[in-house]
């Protein structure tokens with residue numbers, strides 16, 4: 001399964017729920033978060049090697065443990081292919097499995113050994129990858145083809161990924177069958193009923209309530225985004241002067257909540273941008289939260305798209321923007337354009 005959507009919509013929360021569910025059912029669960037760039041690639045691969053070892057050890061005492069002994073060899077050997085030296089000193093590395101030095105062969109052997117062991121105990125092998133759009137292309141391609149093979153051979157191996165809206169495109173670019181490989185789910189704004197429930201339930205449970213017009217104000221400020229619901233919900237609770245949270249309280253809460261978001265969620269991204277990068281972001285903000293054409297931005301800044309490519313790439317690496325498709329660019333967080341407009345006013 002692949003979950004995609006902007007930042008702050010609840011992908012990581014969901015991924016953790018799924019991983020915990022799998023763990024409770026005695027699966028071998030591996031959780032990694034991909035990171036961009038060359039340094040990110042090395043770190044992600046090392047984390048994968050380490051998690052495999054730790055994850056396998058966590059099965060001690062579980063039904064799968066007795067079947068896992070052979071697979072431990074592959075786990076020990078795969079560390080070398082993943083470039084993680086020294087992490088597997090405690091595992092006996094026997095020759096023969098997952099030790100060819102070719103990532104594609106080794107990962108396939110590892111997945112075969114581990115998922116066969118898990119099948120014997122009627123469980124599965126789940127690889128949970130957050131920020132999957134940042135996975136290095138080689139590892140992404142290898143994992144897709146192993147997932148494909150696993151499906152054909154009936155190995156209980158499942159990749160569950162989460163990432164930005166460009167993730168499904170990256171997957172089908174890497175492998176044409178990628179679009180049929182996963183169950184794709186777009187995670188976005190929650191509907192009004194769910195948003196109302198998210199705000200009112202916790203408040204009711206604590207013996208207070210939201211006046212209808214207060215609820216309306218908070219709902220419109222949060223615009224259905226889970227992280228914003230959390231922030232405005234909290235500020236409403238703090239601003240409440242009585243057991244019934246009034247429209248007046250909600251008005252204050254929206255002001256405080258927005259200020260919290262500006263100084264945390266948005267500011268964190270803005271601070272990391274250099275002057276040149278901020279000019280680029282400002283040019284994008286003219287279009288609001290919808291995608292901008294890179295050509296248009298070049299026009300606005302009076303520079304060539306080529307000259308701006310470096311700035312764009314740096315902002316992508318910083319996770320502030322992403323390319324929904326070729327020639328267009330968009331903010332990764334909802335509301336960023338309005339935040340930039342507020343900065344410019346100041």
Ligand SMILES: Nc1ncnc2c1ncn2[C@@H]1O[C@H](COP(=O)(O)OP(=O)(O)O)[C@@H](O)[C@H]1O
Nearest residue numbers: 006007008009010011012013014226227228230
């Ligand atoms: N199911 C949920 N229940 C409660 N809060 C949630 C839920 N989903 C998301 N949130 C809120 O939204 C925030 C962002 O969620 P997260 O999973 O980190 O988003 P993403 O990974 O899409 O950027 C969380 O820290 C939490 O405040």
Ligand SMILES: [Mg+2]
Nearest residue numbers: 011012013130
């Ligand atoms: Mg996340």
